[in-house]
Amino acid sequence: MSKKEKTIQAPKGMQDILPEDQKYWRYVLKKAENLLEFYGFEKIETPVLESTDLFFRAVGESTDIVQKEMYTLRTKGGDSLTLRPEGTAAVMRAYLENGMNVKPHPVKLYYVSPMFRHDQPQKGRYRQFFQLGVETVGDSSEAVDAELIFLAYKFIESLGLKNYNVHINSIGDQSCRPAYLKTLKDYYKNRLKKSCANCKVRFKENILRLLDCKEEACKELSKETPQFVDFLDEECHAHFKHVLEFLDEAKVPYILNPHLVRGLDYYTRTVFEILPEENIGAQSTLVAGGRYDKLIELLGGSKTPSSGWASGIERIILELKEKNISVPEIKAKPKVFLVQLGEAAKRKSILLFESFRKAGVDTKSSLGRDSIKSQLRIANRLEVKFALIFGQKEALDDTIILREMDTGIQETIPLEKIVDEVKKRLKS
C-alpha cells in the first residue's frame, strides 16, 4: 500500500493567478499600457532581488517596511539580498546604473512587477502582490506631479471605476520640514500621554506618522495639529499651489488632506492617494504616490528631482469584481472540432489540425479520445459550429465529413479542400 504524498500549499499570503482570472489581469494591464505608452512612458523590468542596502537607504530604516516586512536572504557568497518590497528604489537604482541620466529628461518609466512584504494577509493585501509603478525622473516641475496624478486618475477611470477621489497634501522638503517637525514636536510634547503606544515610538522616530494614526485618541489629537501647509516655505508652497491649479484645470476632483503622509521616507512635497468615496480605510487605497526629489541623491546620484506613483493590481481587480465591472473574455470560442477515428486518421490529424491553425481558424480536438461519441459530446459542449469527422474510411480515400452542429447536416468533402470550405462557410 503506497501512502499518498502530502500536498504542498502556496506560501502564506501568496496566490496563484488562475486561468479564469487572466482576463482581469489582461484588461488592467492593457488599459495601463495604452494610457502610459501614449503619454511617453517606457516599460522597465528590474530584478526581483536587490541589495538589502538599497531599501535601507531609499525606503528608510525607521519605516515598517524595512523594519519588519522585508524578505531578506543571504547568498552563498555572503551578500544580503532582499525581495523588493516596492518598485521605486529599484528603478532608480537601474536609472543610475544604466546611465539614464544622460538621456533627455524627464525619463518616464513604468513597470508591472511583483513586490514582497511579509505582513499579515487580508483583503486586498498579500505577501506577494503586483504593483503598477510609474515614475517621471528628473523634472521638478509641478506640471509633472499634476500629470502623474491626472494619469493615475485616468487609469482608474479607464477601468470603469467610478466615484474615486484624489487625496492630496504637501509634506515640504528639507528646508521647511524641520521647522514644521519642531512645531509638531512642541504640540505633541504635552499631549503625548494621551496618544497610543505606537505613537509614543513614532514621536521619537518618525513624528510625521502621528498625523495618520487611526487610534481614536490620536485622531482627536491630530485634529488640532498645526498643518503643514502653513509651514511650507515659499517655494514648496508655490509648488503645491500650482499642482492644485493644474488639477483644477484638468478637472481632477481632489480633497486636501492635511493628515496624509507616507510610509516611505523618500517623499518630499506632493503626496497623494486615490481612494473610493465610500471607504477611506488604508487597504482601499488604489493608487498612492508623490514626489521624491532627494531619493536619487540618497542613492549616490546627482540632484534629480522625481515623482511617481504605484497601484496594487490585486486590489484593483478586487474592486472591479466588487463593482461588477465586466471585462472582455480572452479566448474566442472555437469554431471547429476535429473528430478522429482509428489510428490512420489520428496520425493524419496532427497536420490537418495544424493547417487550420495556419489558416487562422480556431479549432479544437481531443486526440486522446477514441470514441466518436465522446468527441462529439465535447464538440457540443464547446458550442462549435462545425465538427469534422475523420474516420478510417475517410483517411483512406482522403476525404472528411463536415458536420454542421446546429442542423446535423453532413457532407463529405475532399481533404485538400476542407480548410477553404470551412473558412468559406464561417464567413457566410
Add this chain to the structure above:
RNA sequence: GGGGCUAUGGUGAAAUGGUUAUCACAGCGCUCUGUGGAAGCGCGGUCGUGGGUUCAAUUCCCACUAGCCCCCCCA
C-alpha cells in the same frame, strides 16, 4: 506582533462519539470503435497536521499549519 471566524472528494454543502461518511455540481470511465445535447451505472475522501480525552474520535479538547477577516501598516 495582537485578535475573531473557519478547515469534510476538484467545487459547494450535509450528517455523525460506534459496521461501508451523505448529497449536488464538475471530472474521468463504461453502457456505446461511425454520430452530440439525454439517461443509467461505476471510479475518486486514510474528514488540514500532530497530540490528548475515550473501549471507540471525522465528531469533544489542545497545539500547530493554512484560509478568510480585523487591528497595526501598506499598494
